[in-house]
Amino acid sequence: MGTFKIEGGHQLKGSIQPQGAKNEALQILCAVLLTSEKVTINNIPDIIDVNKLIMLLGNLGVKIQKNGPGSYTFQSDDVNLKYLESEQFKEEGSGLRGSIMIVGPLLSRFGKGYIPKPGGDKIGRRRLDTHFEGFIKLGAKFRYNREDYFYGVEAKRLKGTYMLLDEASVTGTANIVMAAVLAEGTTTIYNAACEPYLQQLCKMLNRMGAKIKGVGSNLLKIEGVEKLGGTEHTMLPDMIEIGSWIGLAAMTKSELTIKNVSWENLGQIPDVFRKLGITIERKGDDIFVPAHKDGYEIQNYIDGSILTISDAPWPGFTPDLLSIILVVATQARGSVLVHQKMFESRLFFVDKLIDMGAKIILCDPHRASVIGHDFTSQLKATTMVSPDIRAGISLLIAALSAKGTSTIHNIEQIDRGYENIDERLRAIGAKIIRM
Numbered sequence: 001m002g003t004f005k006i007e008g009g010h011q012l013k014g015s016i017q018p019q020g021a022k023n024e025a026l027q028i029l030c031a032v033l034l035t036s037e038k039v040t041i042n043n044i045p046d047i048i049d050v051n052k053l054i055m056l057l058g059n060l061g062v063k064i065q066k067n068g069p070g071s072y073t074f075q076s077d078d079v080n081l082k083y084l085e086s087e088q089f090k091e092e093g094s095g096l097r098g099s100i101m102i103v104g105p106l107l108s109r110f111g112k113g114y115i116p117k118p119g120g121d122k123i124g125r126r127r128l129d130t131h132f133e134g135f136i137k138l139g140a141k142f143r144y145n146r147e148d149y150f151y152g153v154e155a156k157r158l159k160g161t162y163m164l165l166d167e168a169s170v171t172g173t174a175n176i177v178m179a180a181v182l183a184e185g186t187t188t189i190y191n192a193a194c195e196p197y198l199q200q201l202c203k204m205l206n207r208m209g210a211k212i213k214g215v216g217s218n219l220l221k222i223e224g225v226e227k228l229g230g231t232e233h234t235m236l237p238d239m240i241e242i243g244s245w246i247g248l249a250a251m252t253k254s255e256l257t258i259k260n261v262s263w264e265n266l267g268q269i270p271d272v273f274r275k276l277g278i279t280i281e282r283k284g285d286d287i288f289v290p291a292h293k294d295g296y297e298i299q300n301y302i303d304g305s306i307l308t309i310s311d312a313p314w315p316g317f318t319p320d321l322l323s324i325i326l327v328v329a330t331q332a333r334g335s336v337l338v339h340q341k342m343f344e345s346r347l348f349f350v351d352k353l354i355d356m357g358a359k360i361i362l363c364d365p366h367r368a369s370v371i372g373h374d375f376t377s378q379l380k381a382t383t384m385v386s387p388d389i390r391a392g393i394s395l396l397i398a399a400l401s402a403k404g405t406s407t408i409h410n411i412e413q414i415d416r417g418y419e420n421i422d423e424r425l426r427a428i429g430a431k432i433i434r435m
């Protein structure tokens with residue numbers, strides 16, 4: 001279990017380049033299984049989850065060539081389906097959430113897709129019904145072995161159909177789209193998720209020869225094709241990292257430039273931070289956050305009632321930034337209710353912030369009410385364990401703003417999604433060491 005030691009209370013300064021998007025990378029990497037031709041992918045983040053998926057593809061027989069930092073060429077012209085039945089796969093497939101998305105491509109191209117219960121953050125129930133209901137509608141036979149949590153779908157050739165998803169699942173939509181592109185006939189997916197991750201996936205698949213209409217909406221129409229060809233794809237900057245750096249700048253009263261953020265793909269993220277009173281300026285495609293010397297003030301609603309920040313499927317506010325919103329609110333002027341609607345165990349980390357002196361009431365597992373300190377009292381340094389990726393980065397931001405030296409254990413949870421984080425933070429003046 002790795003550890004960070006962080007000396008807090010220092011102002012940071014400079015610019016930071018966001019990594020390629022983790023959740024996009026996990027979809028895009030699975031899509032290389034859909035063609036026997038070469039697929040080159042750029043701006044792949046060097047993080048634990050992505051590297052685990054690349055290793056899994058390699059074990060599936062995908063040829064992998066590294067072209068340079070963040071750039072790889074993949075070729076799936078000799079896929080080893082036997083690996084799917086091995087004990088090694090049971091272990092490696094369950095190491096991350098994103099591995100679930102190999103099932104759609106394998107099912108549509110090779111007639112079978114298996115997966116052990118995938119890993120990822122332990123943030124409440126994370127069911128897979130949407131994925132498998134979609135495959136079943138496309139004509140797949142489904143089986144689930146309860147003893148070893150092993151899922152399987154098989155079909156000679158999938159058949160296009162209409163489906164209304166029970167929820168706008170991000171990985172579920174990606175999986176079904178990747179199955180439908182090679183199905184016979186037309187598939188219509190209503191209540192599809194439409195995050196930039198999915199838009200990027202659909203655009204890439206269209207470049208490979210797929211026929212997907214409605215990209216960016218919750219109604220996708222997919223005309224199946226016989227086969228797909230190669231392409232080149234570049235990942236967008238990670239919007240969750242971008243939000244994390246906005247929060248970091250505000251909490252440490254630092255002036256930060258976040259480079260090349262792809263503004264048009266940030267949705268509500270800048271405005272939600274602005275509601276906390278944080279100044280965010282657009283400079284070309286960069287975000288400039290000035291040093292908030294006099295703090296930041298939460299805006300109430302027009303009628304004066306207290307602000308609520310909650311998550312919703314895109315174009316709503318992403319649940320992956322609520323932990324960061326929560327920590328940033330602890331030093332704001334004013335109060336806010338943070339309502340995490342999707343996940344039921346993602347707010348428990350507030351206990352650590354309370355230990356550090358933050359004024360938070362956990363109303364129930366989904367809602368926390370935060371009364372900001374307005375920097376009249378600094379958070380106190382402490383020792384903590386990172387429970388999940390976003391709680392981990394939030395605790396790290398809290399530690400960087402706190403008085404004294406904090407220790408964060410289990411930092412693999414942070415490394416799962418943030419590339420080389422200690423070195424990048426040191427480059428802007430953070431006092432952080434990896435033990």
Ligand SMILES: CC(=O)N[C@H]1[C@@H](OP(=O)(O)OP(=O)(O)OC[C@H]2O[C@@H](n3ccc(=O)[nH]c3=O)[C@H](O)[C@@H]2O)O[C@H](CO)[C@@H](O)[C@@H]1O
Pocket residue numbers: 023026097098125126127167168169170171172313318319320341342343
């Ligand atoms: C690898 C990856 O891409 N992971 C992301 C993906 O996970 P993932 O694809 O696993 O998440 P889903 O979109 O399937 O759902 C997340 C949770 O939200 C609930 N739910 C979902 C849709 C909905 O309309 N209503 C609702 O309540 C689900 O029941 C589930 O508990 O999307 C999540 C939701 O943005 C993000 O937190 C994860 O970072």
Ligand SMILES: C=C(OP(=O)(O)O)C(=O)O
Pocket residue numbers: 022023049096097098119120121320389390417
């Ligand atoms: C929940 C997350 O990741 P995963 O779905 O991979 O667990 C996340 O990225 O915030």
